[in-house]
Amino acid sequence: MISYACPFPENFVWGVATAAPQIEGAAFEDGKGESIWDRYTRIPGKVLKGDTLDVACDHYHKFNEDFALMRRLGVKSYRLSLAWPRIFPQGDGSVNQAGLDFYHRLFDAMAENDITPWVTLFHWDLPQALEDRGGWTSRVTVDAFAKYADTVVKAFGGKVKNWITLNEIRCFTVLAYKNGGPKAPGRTESDAVVNQTYHHALLCHGHGVRAVREFGGRGARVGLTDNCDVCIPVSETPRDIAAARQWFTERNLHILGAIYGGGYSPAYLERVGADAPKTEAGDFKLISMPTDFLGLNIYTATHVRAGAAGGYEVVTLPVNYPRADSVWLNLVPQCMYWATRMVRDVYGASSIYVTENGCGYDEEPVIGGEVNDLHRREYLRAHLRELHRAVADGVPIHGYFLWSFMDNYEWEDGYTRRFGVVHCDFATQVRTPKLSALWYAKVMEANRIL
16 A cells, blocks of 8 residues: 655655746847747737737846745756747747857856756747748758757757657647648648647757757756657556557557557557658657657546457546646546556656646635645645555656646646646736645655645
């Protein structure tokens, strides 16, 4: 029997996460170029209430205060991203020194507050200039990313040792280039073109790994963050577990299957047929470069059981199944156990970090100086129990980053959907730690579930 009073492993990494476009603001200051999200938010009807990223949480000007708050809460590790168009306004071409200088100030402030950076190279904010040249449908973007990755790893390698290449390939490819969105740039392309965007993203991942290996310096580590499709077996019986593994393997062939398998599998190529991505010699040598860890963003899961005639079947959720305010965020705490276990069992992942996990709600007012978000505390505690179970079962999980540190710009949901454990008043930019933040601070300090 698992005792949740037992601590997590010694040196387990506890942290929080954000992304540059969602918190920085200063969308057009100090030479920053336009991103696809800066353009997309100005298209009527694409974003709730027409909200833009122009100010966001104003972290660009308030990062010292934010890091001081992190320190008070006991945050020791912080996953953030760099804004590609802040550093290369046109995607490639000339570097914007003011952008590099900003991140140097940012990392120095983190060091002053004893916070270790975990830096994501790309978190969805593609420079609009590259989108105008084809975006993720074109190898122009691959070449531009290679230059960008080399530049930032050289610039910050002395201050950053933990690197993440890309965040959630699915979201900036299929959700951005198929059926008009809902992610920027909101294009509608053929299956063949969408599949090509996956391939170009995989190449960029490879270039990110290569850049860290070449320029990261001693002790540098690098991995991918993937939001793999996750399922849980309806019953933890051999037949349902085998069915869940089959579903998981099939659903992740195009990203994790390709990276860990050294190429697109016959099963994947048969499935996509003439729509298969076009590859060039040497692509998979780059794509399959060994990494130091795998990051997983884990929020929810599909329920799967063995089919009557073999294989698997997906169990449809009833109308009253519990979920957060995001319609996709069904509450399935076991996703933490099965996502991490599956990547170990299927791909042999030897070091796993949960790089995002959290929940979004619309109404979380500050009353009497407090935000009583017990619903979020329950979500987090239930998921951490399943994470603890996975660790106890030998799954090599070495850290957990809560999404998100503070309420921020939630993409097509604008500022309505709040994922933070710190409340942000977007009118006044006042930060208020929620009940969940105070609870999580105790968890991090104790290294166990409380």
